[in-house]
Amino acid sequence: MSAPNPQLLLPSWLATAAENLPDAGLLPEGAVLVEGGTIAAIGPAKDLIGRFPNAERVDLSGHLLMPGLINLHTHAAMSLMRGIADDLPLERWLQERIWPIEGHIVSPDFVFDGTVVAAHEMLLGGVTLFNDMYFFPQASARAVLAMGMRAVVGLPVIELSTPYATGAADCLRKGLECRDMFRGEEALQFALAPHAPYTVSDASFREVVGLSAELGMSISCHIHETAQEVNDSIAQYGMRPLARLEQLGVLNPDLVAVHAVHCDARDIDRLVKYDVNVAHCPHSNLKLGSGIAPIAAMLAAGVRVGIGTDGSASNNRLDLLEELRSGVLLAKGSSQNAAVWPAHQALRSVTIDAAQALGVNRTTGSLEVGKSADMISINFSGASTQPVYDPVSHFVYCSGRDLVADVWIRGQYVVRKRQVVSEAARRTVEEVTVRQALWHNSIGELVKAGQ
Numbered sequence: 001m002s003a004p005n006p007q008l009l010l011p012s013w014l015a016t017a018a019e020n021l022p023d024a025g026l027l028p029e030g031a032v033l034v035e036g037g038t039i040a041a042i043g044p045a046k047d048l049i050g051r052f053p054n055a056e057r058v059d060l061s062g063h064l065l066m067p068g069l070i071n072l073h074t075h076a077a078m079s080l081m082r083g084i085a086d087d088l089p090l091e092r093w094l095q096e097r098i099w100p101i102e103g104h105i106v107s108p109d110f111v112f113d114g115t116v117v118a119a120h121e122m123l124l125g126g127v128t129l130f131n132d133m134y135f136f137p138q139a140s141a142r143a144v145l146a147m148g149m150r151a152v153v154g155l156p157v158i159e160l161s162t163p164y165a166t167g168a169a170d171c172l173r174k175g176l177e178c179r180d181m182f183r184g185e186e187a188l189q190f191a192l193a194p195h196a197p198y199t200v201s202d203a204s205f206r207e208v209v210g211l212s213a214e215l216g217m218s219i220s221c222h223i224h225e226t227a228q229e230v231n232d233s234i235a236q237y238g239m240r241p242l243a244r245l246e247q248l249g250v251l252n253p254d255l256v257a258v259h260a261v262h263c264d265a266r267d268i269d270r271l272v273k274y275d276v277n278v279a280h281c282p283h284s285n286l287k288l289g290s291g292i293a294p295i296a297a298m299l300a301a302g303v304r305v306g307i308g309t310d311g312s313a314s315n316n317r318l319d320l321l322e323e324l325r326s327g328v329l330l331a332k333g334s335s336q337n338a339a340v341w342p343a344h345q346a347l348r349s350v351t352i353d354a355a356q357a358l359g360v361n362r363t364t365g366s367l368e369v370g371k372s373a374d375m376i377s378i379n380f381s382g383a384s385t386q387p388v389y390d391p392v393s394h395f396v397y398c399s400g401r402d403l404v405a406d407v408w409i410r411g412q413y414v415v416r417k418r419q420v421v422s423e424a425a426r427r428t429v430e431e432v433t434v435r436q437a438l439w440h441n442s443i444g445e446l447v448k449a450g451q
């Protein structure tokens, strides 16, 4: 079988988010040549049409072409629990609703099906890679592969006994087995995912740090999500969670600190000192009443910030574009400074900055020669986005996920004109849709029974 012809994508606007630039890398009338799933050339359309006259041309007039979006924190499988526990603060949400139901229902089948539902939603919203944290990571990994996406699959670590594992040591053993199982899968990376400072012991954190250094895995951990978490830590350990994690060696450039809502000036100094990345999840923080993270101060101090949706049981949407817009507006409003988090920087936050935070930027996160052709097109030809003066401004302040037209991963269309076109992904979604009714019934029964 011969390789498919190289394709020349011709959008009205191109935003590369290239690594060495300070902004979105906007190139009006730019073009991208894709060959064998990889970006082979980038430049002005006129030049590339001349250099590659035989390439198949893909007309994307009226569209912005840019890197696929990266969801820096989610629990994909929790999509099956969307809407079962609203209007509760984090502690009651977890302890009274989520953990008891998970104790009854979580299994590899639950995780596979829930992750497919989430992946479908995310793909249609322009997400090509997500950083996941959930039980039975091997089932999430299989779902990601079936949907043709990319993921950093978090290997969960929690002291509690769950349907997945008897405790943290069992979690780590099973997690490493899972990582071995998928060795060589180009679409998957694995990360260590200690749940939170209040559910993971000092000894387990030390173990996680050692494995991260030894195996080159990033770490994702919920940190300083609520005021109660910080106060409880002071009562139990005599220090704030970030100070404890500093002592345990957890703070380093491989760490993604998820939430970081309750951070004072010393906490932000720690994030800067150790080059820690932050996954900002504004809607989950708002809905659970946790607070608003001081992102303006973090950005001013030079902290790398990406955006996460968190899971569907606390958001309840996996809409990264909406999350970005809210995050940017909250940062401006809460700091009373309209200059904070400008649009060009915001585009980088959900692409190359997130890729760097996860250590996957050699492969993806920007449109640069040699990287995987993981791209989305956004259609600006409709009434809500006319006229276009600055497509980067439109991306952040004006777009919705319904304007994401096409999604390519490794140069292959996964979504085309807002429809999933990958045969494998379509079949997988159809199968899961049938089973979703069963999950709905059994989870509904647990909710009714007060579990």
Ligand SMILES: [Zn+2]
Residues within 6 Å of the ligand: 073, 074, 075, 222, 258, 310, 311
């Ligand atoms: Zn979370």
